[in-house]
């Protein structure tokens with residue numbers, strides 16, 4: 001049996017828009033108990049991602065008074081819901097990131113795939 | 127063949143001490159390009175962990191002027207270097223965290239095991 005992304009992703013997630021503050025992003029990451037916050041436009045389409053890494057970086061560089069769109073990563077690494085999870089796992093590893101945004105053909109968010117959610121699928125055997 | 131933690135961990139890592147500032151933690155996380163910063167005492171033993179999540183949380187709660195020891199997690203989830211990786215992967219999943227600190231019997235740090243480094247081992251097959 002091959003697992004697909006839509007079987008391992010979480011479908012409850014928090015989002016934010018680009019004009020919000022970095023402080024608001026920090027509050028929403030905390031409320032959502034997550035490291036990853038997809039950024040959406042007025043039509044709910046994915047336009048970026050802001051993480052606890054980006055908030056920490058803004059604080060380190062005295063840029064905490066910027067907006068989300070100024071500190072977010074615009075080129076989001078995404079995945080389709082029907083992709084196999086081993087492909088997703090390799091994508092996470094290649095990009096050195098902790099989560100992929102699962103989107104449909106019109107860039108609406110379907111869920112988030114976190115690296116630590118793949119725990120069950122790690123075979124000890126090579 | 128069963129993979130062990132010491133074959134998948136990274137042995138280069140940055141650390142911090144408890145009396146440093148949250149701002150210094152943010153700078154070191156950025157320099158190390160990591161989300162996880164083990165906290166060590168004067169004898170280099172592990173006493174806590176501070177992550178980009180903790181820095182973001184401190185900023186959200188206006189506690190960014192605190193010290194590392196005031197915002198760090200003291201009960202660190204660790205793992206032994208000879209543990210099998212499938213056990214490590216399940217531990218990451220159970221605690222909803224992105225990395226384990228690999229320590230020896232006297233709590234000296236040997237490396238860090240990141241969830242996304244396990245990508246190769248995720249089998250698509252159940």
Ligand SMILES: C[S@@+](CC[C@H](N)C(=O)[O-])C[C@H]1O[C@@H](n2cnc3c(N)ncnc32)[C@H](O)[C@@H]1O
Nearest residue numbers: 051053073076077096097098099100159160161
């Ligand atoms: C490359 S990682 C390096 C630090 C650490 N390894 C981590 O997991 O965050 C940090 C950067 O990755 C970006 N990032 C995280 N998830 C992403 C995703 N799905 N697509 C694009 N960028 C992402 C963040 O915006 C952040 O600037």
Ligand SMILES: C[S@@+](CC[C@H](N)C(=O)[O-])C[C@H]1O[C@@H](n2cnc3c(N)ncnc32)[C@H](O)[C@@H]1O
Nearest residue numbers: 033034177179199201202203222223224225226
């Ligand atoms: C429980 S996670 C929840 C957010 C998100 N899922 C993540 O991966 O960070 C956030 C908390 O986990 C803690 N943490 C991260 N790695 C840890 C580890 N190896 N041992 C103990 N706590 C850890 C951090 O200090 C932080 O307060």
